[in-house]
Each structure stands twice: as C-alpha cells, then as structure tokens.
Amino acid sequence: MDRSTLGAFAPRNPVLARRSLVMLTGVGAGTSMLFAVFFPSASTNNHPAVTIYTCLIAVGFAAALLTIRHPSPLMWAAFPVVCVGLIATLDVSSGDASLTAQVFFLFPVLYAGSQLSRCGTATLWALTTLADAFVNGLLTPAAAAVPATSFLSVALASAAALLVRSGERTDQLIGELEQLAAIDPLTGLLTRRVLDRAATAALAGATATAGTALLLLDVDRFKTVNDTYGHLAGDAVLQQLADVLRAVVARRSDTIGRLGGDELAVVLYGCPLNVAIDVADRAVAAVHAHAFIIDNPSAGSHAEASTTLRLTISVGVAHAPTTAHDLRSLYANADASLYDAKARGRNRVGAPTPQHRDTAVAS
Numbered sequence: 001m002d003r004s005t006l007g008a009f010a011p012r013n014p015v016l017a018r019r020s021l022v023m024l025t026g027v028g029a030g031t032s033m034l035f036a037v038f039f040p041s042a043s044t045n046n047h048p049a050v051t052i053y054t055c056l057i058a059v060g061f062a063a064a065l066l067t068i069r070h071p072s073p074l075m076w077a078a079f080p081v082v083c084v085g086l087i088a089t090l091d092v093s094s095g096d097a098s099l100t101a102q103v104f105f106l107f108p109v110l111y112a113g114s115q116l117s118r119c120g121t122a123t124l125w126a127l128t129t130l131a132d133a134f135v136n137g138l139l140t141p142a143a144a145a146v147p148a149t150s151f152l153s154v155a156l157a158s159a160a161a162l163l164v165r166s167g168e169r170t171d172q173l174i175g176e177l178e179q180l181a182a183i184d185p186l187t188g189l190l191t192r193r194v195l196d197r198a199a200t201a202a203l204a205g206a207t208a209t210a211g212t213a214l215l216l217l218d219v220d221r222f223k224t225v226n227d228t229y230g231h232l233a234g235d236a237v238l239q240q241l242a243d244v245l246r247a248v249v250a251r252r253s254d255t256i257g258r259l260g261g262d263e264l265a266v267v268l269y270g271c272p273l274n275v276a277i278d279v280a281d282r283a284v285a286a287v288h289a290h291a292f293i294i295d296n297p298s299a300g301s302h303a304e305a306s307t308t309l310r311l312t313i314s315v316g317v318a319h320a321p322t323t324a325h326d327l328r329s330l331y332a333n334a335d336a337s338l339y340d341a342k343a344r345g346r347n348r349v350g351a352p353t354p355q356h357r358d359t360a361v362a363s
Contacts, residue, residue: 009073009077009080009124011115012116012167012171017111018065020110022066024111025058026059027107032055032090032104050090050093054089054090057086058086061079062079080108081127084105084128084131087104087131092139097140097148102135102152105128105131108124112124112160113163113167118164121160125153129149132148136149184258188239189257190255190256190258192257195265199267202267203327203330210272211271211321212271212330214318214320214334215266215276216264216334216335216337217245217264218261218313219241219311220347222237229296232295237262238258241287241313244286244287245264245266247286248283249279254266254267254268255267266279271319272319273317273323276317277317280315284348290311293308293309312347313347314338314341315337315338316334316350333353334353337350337353
C-alpha cells in the first residue's frame with residue numbers, strides 16, 4: 001500500500017478504534033472458537049484446532065494493537081486487512097460458504113464504517129467483497145456464487161454507508177460543540193478556557209527580556225448601561241468593545257478573550273512590561289474616543305432610533321516573569337492592578353502589582 005492508501009486507514013478516533021477492534025475481534029473469535037469446540041458442524045472439514053489457531057492469530061494482533069501506544073499507519077491498515085484474509089482462509093479451509101460462516105465478513109466493514117473515512121471504508125468494503133467472491137468461487141457453483149456475493153456485498157455496502165454518514169454527522173456536531181466552547185458567541189472572542197490554555201503555553205516560554213503580559217479590562221459602570229438601556233444595549237456595547245480591542249491589539253500572535261460579563265482579557269506574547277502598559281494605555285484611549293451606538297428602546301415617532309454613548313474602561317496589567325510567575329499569580333496581579341485603576345478614578349491603567357502579591361480584591 002502507498003502512503004495515501006495507508007492514510008485512509010487511519011481512524012478518526014484512535015481510542016475508540018482500539019476499543020472497536022478489540023470488541024469485534026473478541027466477539028468474532030470467541031464465537032468461532034465456542035462453536036468449533038462445543039458445536040462442531042458435520043458439514044465442514046475443519047478440525048477445531050484450525051479454527052482456534054486462526055482466531056488466536058487475530059486476537060494476538062488485536063492485543064498488540066492495544067498495547068502499542070502509537071500504532072503505525074501500516075499497523076492500522078494491516079489489522080482489518082489481515083482479519084479479512086483470516087476469515088476467508090477459515091471459510092475455505094473448512095469448505096463452508098454458508099451465510100453463517102460469511103457473516104463474519106460484516107465485522108471488518110462495521111469497524112471501517114464507524115471509524116474510518118469514506119475512502120478507507122470503501123477500500124475495506126472492496127477487499128471484503130473480493131474475499132467473499134473468492135470463497136464463493138472456490139466452494140459454490142458459479143450460478144450460486146454470483147448472487148451470493150452480490151447479496152452480501154450490497155448488505156455490507158448499506159451498513160457501511162449508514163455508519164459512515166452517522167460518523168460524519170457526529171464529527172460535525174463535535175466540531176460545532178468545540179467551536180462553541182472556544183468562541184464566545186456574543187463577541188466572537190475566545191472563551192476563558194481557551195484563553196487560559198494559551199496563557200499557560202505562553203508562560204512556559206516566558207523570559208526576563210520579553211515575557212508574557214496579561215491585561216484585564218472591564219467597562220466602567222457597565223451596570224448602568226444595562227439598567228438604563230437594557231441588556232441588548234449592553235450586548236451591543238460588548239460587541240463594539242471587542243472590535244475596538246481588535247484594532248488596538250494588532251499582532252496576530254496575541255489573544256483576546258471574554259472572561260464573562262463585561263470583563264475581557266488580552267494575552268500578549270513575547271511582550272515586555274513597558275510595552276504591555278503602552279498597549280493598555282492605547283486601549284483606554286481608543287475606548288474613550290469611541291462612540292458606542294446602541295438602539296434606543298424608547299424611540300418614538302419624534303425620537304432618535306439610536307443613542308450614542310461615551311464609555312470608559314479600566315485596565316489591569318500583569319507580567320511574567322516581572323510581576324508574576326504562573327497563571328494564578330498572573331491573574332491575581334492583573335486583578336489587583338485593575339482594582340488600583342478603579343480606586344484611582346477609573347478610565348486608566350492600574351499600577352502593576354509586585355510579584356509577592358498573589359491575591360487581590362476584585363471590584
């Protein structure tokens with residue numbers, strides 16, 4: 001197999017793929033050995049030992065796949081293909097081309113449909129169909145082999161198609177949920193969880209000459225906006241505030257997120273403390289100069305349909321390794337700096353807090 005074909009056999013979820021392979025192999029091998037030992041068929045030529053040895057090969061392969069931490073693409077591709085070959089070998093050696101024997105061809109296709117891409121599923125379905133045609137061609141008359149192979153092929157294709165469609169829909173839903181968990185739906189900014197992850201990664205590479213800065217921002221007297229104009233107006237303010245911050249924080253490497261309510265945060269990578277304070281000052285100035293336009297809920301025939309608000313923000317600054325050493329102290333010191341900005345009259349940047357202060361009172 002070439003590289004592209006091997007890639008088609010890479011499972012969408014390796015953890016679930018392992019479980020599926022082990023379960024299907026265990027059920028198939030266990031059932032075959034049970035019937036070979038306790039319910040042998042007089043119509044087949046196989047000694048029970050042949051079935052047992054064949055099944056043990058499949059079980060051993062599954063055990064190896066389960067114990068290897070990172071199976072290679074070749075191993076992911078080889079296991080279902082080997083299982084198809086073992087099923088065909090067992091059918092031919094026993095001289096059994098009945099539906100009871102060939103039903104095990106369903107197992108590799110079930111695995112493929114639930115775990116592989118369309119290409120991988122189609123490839124394994126084609127191999128399974130060829131293996132079934134080989135068994136029927138050797139063991140049954142041509143007049144019976146063609147319809148038998150066609151019947152099983154259609155059944156396998158139908159099962160595979162349904163599983164692939166279901167898997168793709170599940171992947172789509174998971175992707176949508178992950179996006180919802182990563183992006184704040186109101187502002188389009190990152191959520192707290194993603195922001196924390198980004199900050200943690202940045203702190204791992206923080207240095208004394210550059211480092212990582214965290215800015216905490218909230219709107220001064222935001223509650224008044226909600227109480228006076230309604231929550232839809234407050235939402236409009238937050239959306240416009242996010243746009244203002246995007247214009248101020250121009251570097252693509254920096255991260256802006258919404259922590260909740262009217263509190264936003266910015267993570268600045270490779271940023272000295274003095275530069276972080278400059279960015280915070282520019283954010284304060286930009287918001288102060290911005291005209292926030294909201295719908296006027298009380299607009300009548302003689303009233304303006306919209307209202308312009310002038311708002312301000314307060315910003316807290318923390319920096320690692322200058323004023324903080326980990327994510328907890330970074331947030332605590334930025335919060336303390338924000339408290340300082342509020343205490344000194346708002347519409348300003350708070351003084352950076354020394355590293356030894358790990359707690360602060362939020363306003």
